[in-house]
Amino acid sequence: MAEEVYDGIIVGGGHNGLILQAYLARAGLRTLMVEKNPHVGGGLATVEDNLHPGFRHNIHAAFLHGLSAMPWYRDLELEQHGVRTVQPDLNVALIQQSGRTLRWYLDLNRTCASIAEFSKKDAETWRHITEEYGEMVEKIVEPELAAPPLPREEKRALLERSALGLKYLEIEALSPREFIENHFDNVAVRALLLHLCVIRELDVHAPNQGGVIPSFIAARTRAELAVGGSAAVAQGLRKAVEAAGGEIWEGQTIRAITVELGVATGIQLADGRQVKARAFVASNLNPHQTLQELVGMDRLNPMTRVGLRSYLYQIVGPLFGVHLSLNEPPRYTARTTHPDLDQAFLTILGLESPEQIYGLQARFRKGEPASRKVIWGTTPTAFDPSQAPAGKHTAFMWEKVPYLLTGRAENWDQAKLPRIGEILEYWRAFAPNLTESAILRRLAYSPLDTERHLPNMARGDPGVGWLGVEQRGINRPFPGMPPYQTGIAGLYLCGACTHPGGNITGLPGYNAARIIAEDLHLAPWWHPSDLETLWGSLP
Ligand SMILES: Cc1cc2nc3c(=O)[nH]c(=O)nc-3n(C[C@H](O)[C@H](O)[C@H](O)COP(=O)(O)OP(=O)(O)OC[C@H]3O[C@@H](n4cnc5c(N)ncnc54)[C@H](O)[C@@H]3O)c2cc1C
Secondary structure (H helix, E strand, O other): OOOEEEEEEEEOOEHHHHHHHHHHHHOOOOEEEEOOOOOOEOOOOEEEOOOOOOOEEEOOOOOEEOHHHOHHHHHOOOOOOOOOEEOOOEEEEEEOOOOOEEEEEOOHHHHHHHHHOOOHHHHHHHHHHHHHHHHHHHHHHHHHHOOOOOOHHHHHHHHOOOHHHHHHHHHHOOOHHHHHHHHOOOHHHHHHHHHHHHHOOOOOOOOOOOOHHHHHHHOOOOEEEEOOOOHHHHHHHHHHHHHOOOEEEOOOOEEEEEEEOOEEEEEEEOOOOEEEEEEEEEEOOOHHHHHHHHHOHHHOOHHHHHHHHHOOOOOOOOEEEEEEEEOOOOOOHHHHOOHHHHHEEEEEEOOOOOHHHHOHHHHHHOOOOOOOOOEEEEOHHHOOHHHOOOOOEEEEEEEEOOOOEOOEOOHHHHHHHHHHHHHHHHHHHHOOOOOHHHEEEEEEEOHHHHHHHOOOOHHHOOOOOOOOHHHOHHHOOOOOOOOOEOOOEOEEEOOOOOOOOOOOOOHHHHHHHHHHHHHOOOOOOOOOOOHHHHHHOOO
16 A cells, blocks of 8 residues: 655644644645544634534533734734634623622623622622732733743743743742632632633642642633634644645544654554654644554553643533523523523533532542532524524533542443433523423533543543642643653644643644754744743833
8 A cells, every 4th residue: 555645743632733734734744634534723623513504503602711912813814714713701600609790701791790790899800800900910821831831940030030031930939728828818719720620620629730820810812602602623723724825634533653663654544544744743732642542551651651640630520411401591590680691601500619510520530529519601693694494503511520430430321311310400590491391302411421532631621630839830741841842853733732731722733833943953934932031021
């Protein structure tokens, strides 16, 4: 069988792999992406209800934080490739069982007015953080995510030179929980911020993440929704890859990454075909899939083997999702006092106190669900009618659940139906119009379904790896290993298991493209940020 040869091969077609491929294809390399599913995109997945055509469900990522402000969104000209996003004004709404609501708008004054209904002091603190920390978020927190991580001592030395950097180092040492408890008094405000950490796959107890909360509050960007569904972003990335000459093979299973004399030289497909890579292989998969399954433990160096053995997935990561095809949108009882709740984007139901979040780790370790349910989701068709037939709607709610349900992930297959019923019943307590006659179809996805669809998300972890100190920044995925490298020459990691981690940020792929370009002595056609210069000149 004739061998095919490319400069670079990308294993797995998540958004990170697509971004990496688009950059390197545009830099002049002949690239191939191989994806096992029928469509690229990974977590950017929109599926049509097969019984009710025209209802489109975003079964994984739906809240795209600051998407249109990402450097790759601009560089890869995604809008010219058909991508459109909406940034809803009432961006986050917490509806409590009593009907009280905490509302976070694009407009700071309206947000503070809502917080003041819970605590005047917390509303002032919120305003203060927005005003005081904006520069820090813009010049330190966000650039750090969009650049390969620096060694800790180097980072500290650079930041210690400025007042802004020193202030950042002081808060960075804290865990999100500590930052929240140090700054906010009200339980609803605290719970909301903690919940945002949890749904972005952060460990609220892990130190060295104190910059996270100011970055939520003071960021200039908010959650966005992709018009046409999240898969439309993947299609835009695909067009960017193809416009640059990159090739994509879908529905193809990879059996192995070939390594010869310690160098990655290509891949082998399940049908026996070999595809050669002259310069690099980059994997969008998790470290266990990439190194243990596709390369083989016997080919790894001792440091990588140790790193693999200790690499952890997030216990409070997995999600159970219920997606509805609807005759009418959910109408929350709380809209009688706040009619704009019909247009709330991230809608959280039943979050009353921080204890609901603090208790999750311990319960999930025992395979038990949360003691008091919190669900969150949205009605995409409230912002983008194209995701359902005319006059109809889609809506979904997610809940954090343990991966091992009473000891076994397989238990999810039997537990799915009753779980859908429980979530619906809970949802109806807030939106009583969700009666049987309003619902045309209900689809549900357990953590086990997520793992089957996207094995990269091992143990159903959407973030593809815990974000504790040992697996953050320069330590991600393995302490002691240069970022995006694997210990095998020419083999790179570019997915959510690398800095800065999971979610639809595209930054792991963006940063990995820079590292590979540097290793191949390719001058980047884009303008990656330079932390040394930026942080060296802070006020
Ligand atoms: C239910 C759910 C809800 C989520 N909601 C949000 C949200 O609202 N906002 C947000 O920002 N993030 C959300 N996430 C997280 C987000 O989807 C992920 O963090 C993100 O998709 C990771 O991107 P990635 O490119 O690194 O990997 P992935 O998206 O996992 O892509 C990896 C790709 O590799 C492919 N693959 C796997 N194994 C192989 C193989 N052996 N051979 C070839 N291909 C292979 C997979 O099919 C997949 O296409 C959610 C995740 C889940 C599960």
